[in-house]
Amino acid sequence: MTDQELAIKIRGLKKTYGAEGASSAKVALKGVDLSIPRGSIFGLLGPNGAGKSTTINIIAGIVDKTEGSVEVWGFDIDKDVRNAKANIGIVPQEINFDVYFTPFEILELYAGYYGIPKAERRSDEILRAMRLEDQRDAYTRFLSGGMKRRLLVGKAMVHNPPILVLDEPTAGVDVELRQHIWQYVRELNNKGVTVVLTTHYLEEAEELCDEIAIINHGELVICEKTPKLLKQLDEKMVVIHPVKPIDEIPQDLKALGAKLNDEGAMVIHFSPSTITVGEILKKVSATDIEIADLKTEESDLEDIFLQLTKSKEV
Ligand SMILES: Nc1ncnc2c1ncn2[C@@H]1O[C@H](COP(=O)(O)OP(=O)(O)O)[C@@H](O)[C@H]1O
Ligand SMILES: [Mg+2]
Structure with a gap:
């Protein structure tokens, strides 16, 4: 696969979190290579503490890497921060918006942050897609957990990035909402968005992803197209x-x-x-x-x- 066909290219990625107070330094990634194809739904599967969030937080520019290189849509995250960030939307594991704003205000705020002119903003369109139009002007703190999660996805899509990364999108959500999130992920992917998601549910990766990378203790265990991976696991x-x-x-x-x-x-x-x-x-x-x-x-x-x-x- 040529680099032009990759949404994300990771080479030799290492991360050691520095010692802090009583806790000693922690090696989270030991040299990970990943090639994530454009247009795919790509799953990063692994147990808790494997290094999934560390990986995607580095891709997103939220966490500094220790070693290695990362390209987002062809842009090096060190050399071309702006373009790298413009091409990716991240839905974090934790809810991280100010709950005293309304969903509409939050989307507008982020559109402003990305420098999108008023005429080109899509806040209402995103709210509709997230089925949050009825909550448009409600205080976000009164939204249910599921609604907040959908708003997080909406927030990540404000600048219309070709890559959407979801960190454990369905952890702790009920079955109905899980189905809803899966459906939305498929819809986005059908529109051409490359989706990368982390999960510790095998079932989720199996159901949604074209390709699955398994990581454990900061190392890549295997990366295969889903049917091939499942076949190997069955042996x-x-x-x-x-x-x-x-x-x-x-x-x-x-x-x-x-x-x-x-x-x-x-x-x-x-x-x-x-x-x-x-x-x-x-x-x-x-x-x-x-x-x-x-x-x-x-x-x-x-x-x-x-x-x-x-x-x-x-
Ligand atoms: N901010 C941090 N400081 C120190 N250690 C961390 C920090 N974040 C994560 N870790 C450690 O790095 C390892 C990988 O964590 P993480 O990337 O969150 O895994 P996952 O998302 O797969 O559950 C774990 O051992 C975790 O304890
Ligand atoms: Mg995590």
Whole structure:
């Protein structure tokens, strides 16, 4: 993929938060590379503390990086701050607007901040898109949690950026609002907006994203197109030690992709969603191979995944 096709390009990104008071220095990112294609919905998936917010806060220019380079829509965040910021809208994890303004005032304020002339502002259009037109002139502090979250998204879209970044957009929201946010993300993407979202819900990344990067402990674990990633996560392995050495793998087992390893054991990789261990064993017992010992192993990735899904409850 050429650089012109990338919305965001990250190379060798490192971040260490400095020691402060009683807390020692904290390494949050250990050298992350990411290439986020234009037009995609890209998911940054990982458990709490993985470094997701740090990554996107660096992209947004909210947190200073320690090392590495970041380009937003082709603009280096160090060399061309203005253009980098103009091309991205960030929806932070925490609500960060002054609740004594009305939604309309907040959008106007930000439009002013971005230097958008009055005639070109889209505050009412954004409020409609966010289904907040009825709350246009209400004090923001009286809005429900869901409405505040939608206003945050609206605020990030004020300057019509080609990239929208959402940090845990559905953490702690109810099912109905989650569906609503997902729908809106899809709508924006259909209009051509590149969406980057962080999440610790596998289900969310699976549902929405074209491509998923998993990070853990400040390191990139894997980055793949969603269907390919899911396929890999589904993989298991069975190792069969035979009583007598196997000269040649029977055709039926060859068809399953069975191979002999250095120890003369037969190794079969399989997807639990397509075939069970029981079914594999049936095929083995139909041959003249006698089983001395057998074990199944999950791929490392699946372990990581298990960890990730466990942290769902956190
Ligand atoms: N301002 C900060 N000062 C010190 N450490 C921080 C700060 N922000 C985040 N961290 C640490 O950096 C690591 C990554 O955090 P974060 O990027 O917020 O992860 P995530 O968003 O994936 O949950 C965590 O260990 C966290 O405690
Ligand atoms: Mg976070």
